[in-house]
Amino acid sequence: MIFEDLGLEKCLLKGVKDMGYQEPTPIQREAIPLGLEGRDIVGCAQTGTGKTAAFILPILQRLQKGGGIKALVVTPTRELALQIDEVARSCSRYSGHRSMAVFGGVGYTPQAKKLRKGVELLVATPGRLLDLQRHGDVNLGKVEILVLDEADRMLDMGFWPDVRRIINLLPEQRQNLLFSATMSPKVLSVIGSALTRPARIEVERSATPVDTVDQSVFPVSSMQKTELLVELIRKRDLDKVLVFTRTKYRADRLCRNIKRKGIKAAPIHSNLSQSQRQRTLDGFKKGNIRILVATDIVARGIDVVNISHVINYDMPSDAEVYVHRIGRTARAGASGTAISFMSPEELSELSSVEGLIGSTLRCEDMEDFVYAHRVIPSPEREAKKISRMVYNGGAKSGRRRRRPRRPAAARA
Template sequence: AIQEQTIPLVLQSRDVVGTSQTGSGKTAAFVLPILQVLQPGSGIRALIVTPTRELARQIEEMALPLAERRGFRVLAVYGGVRIDGQIKRLRKGVDLLVATPGRLLDLKRRGNLDLSCVRFLVLDEADRMLDMGFWPDVRRIVQALPRERQNLLFSATMSRGVLSAIRDTLRNPVYVEVGASHTPVDTVEQVVLPVNQDQKTSLLVHYLTHHDPARTLVFCRTKMRADRVTHALEKQSVKVAAIHSDRDQRERQRALDGFRRGEFDVLVATDIVARGIDVEDISHVINYDVPESPDDYIHRIGRTARAGARGTAITLLSAEEGYLLKDIERQVDMTIERRDLEEFVYEERRIPLSNELPRRPGKLVYRGGAQRAAKFGMRHVKPRSRRRSAG
């Protein structure tokens, strides 16, 4: 496990880059050794920077019972809630601070944060921070810290962009990779349901109401679509909640807590909050939209089949998204099975059930009529006229 390989290195004062599959216990891999090394009551000694509020809360919730036993004070600070309460908590003293980049810099600018005693810097989900454009903020945070510190970086995936970005931050780091971080766990059954884009909502409703999956997470690419899908499910009496960055922190937490308690059977989410969703026993992940990067696909379906359990990941595939699935299959090194729902009434299919997928936009051609080409989302190319042979 990631903990077994990482904890001894942290205790040896080494900088570490840890990569492992989602749900493998990365948080404990840095929280446990930090609490073992530090002594409580001497200011902020450990700073954990993470991209989303949900992740910050998740780390705080996991660290609190471990820290309180040894007298450590833990606090998570993030946007979406009033800053005054966080300032009051900081004044009472904090040993381990979990923070999102924006709120951390805001507190620093206001003069409410003393980072001069930080001994550990942890960058959690660094690839997501890079994707979300937080890296300039991360650099400013690093510049505000003491030079003599230990740096730990953890993520489920590690891109070249991240490795390039962290080169100046880490000092002779040890790289630890547990499992193939670019592939999902083996206990996830992956399925593709080809369907017209305008039938996706109907197919989703049909699946949820006829197959009755236990606890389902539905991912949409945009906030607007997440809300639209949520409303469509509510109309069919599905117990559903939505979580995305336009919802305030109270709404997001209420939705997440309700999903955990079983008040909602379905949670609709966007990628930006995906990594903060830590809910046990998610049986199904459904990609309403094919994710735009293979890493996002892996993170999405990593919400199910945790701790050795089994799970199902279903991707609704329209013809326009075929090239995205091709990229995903290349990274996970497998052809994902295509299926039809036998009892669902499909319109004229825009994409075949076979594994033949269209290429990237701009190269899709259709040699039939112009109107039909437009319906298929393809570029129209006039068929060449055949020359008749003489005689």
């Protein structure tokens, strides 16, 4: 199948061609025709599978130019907002649609002034959008299409009350598109009432890593992680590497330590200003920064091409975060490598990851590296796949739960 088979207009196809897309990805093949029909969609696809273009393209085709904001994309982070807006601008290069991203951490007034010039597609983080609405600088009364991107992430970050306030500001008659790399039962339960007979799209299983990522684990003591990382970078000549730590403090400390070894590295986390984070990402993209040390603020949505390796310096406490981390490599069909450092204290985290992905990770050793105390997972271990929720349209279970009887003293 090619993009011409999906029913897209020539102006959009021209933009797609300029972006270098050869043929639609599975999520694009499924979502674009449904989006063009005006269907509500619940889409679950891994990061790096082209899901942003899967909702941006049908939105642009359905939007009339002028007349205010007709489509709203709500997303949890500034980085995601910028990425989505970049895709929208590229796709709309020949259609004449105007898009814009608004988010916190930067000046309010420039965004308000730009909004007054008029846009049809607005990409926003929840907090800044509500600020603009409260000050009368944005009108959501004409929105025809709502996209909630990375809904699980918004729930995890505590944005859901804000999202509900935003939904209440919109016209009741609209198209709703819900996209995420994972789809938890909790998200589906809270958003189900806003959807009208949604089409369910799940190109890959929830929280399943892409097949082109080579995954392995290095058992190592906590005290030797930095030394092992430096050895890996030097001996395997690693370049354009994304390293994940558990905390901002650990990211800063790790950066300082590996920079002392002559390796160009920089941290990125929420303590940095938006301009600092953007400069760091630009330097990483251009190759001026060899190693980017990050917290999970960039585990989703940062679209940096040609990342050769993702290294989990710390195993994530949430197994699903592992999937989002390693999704930074092997994007759009490319191959990549994910390495996890596992200290003895992190054996349970490894078990959770393996249970989620349904397979065990290959154990590796660094050649000529002298290891201290460590725990090597049993080669006979098994991974038990965790069951997942599939959207059922909000139907209730046929069996009613019996209300527990209160103690006699409580009834008195």
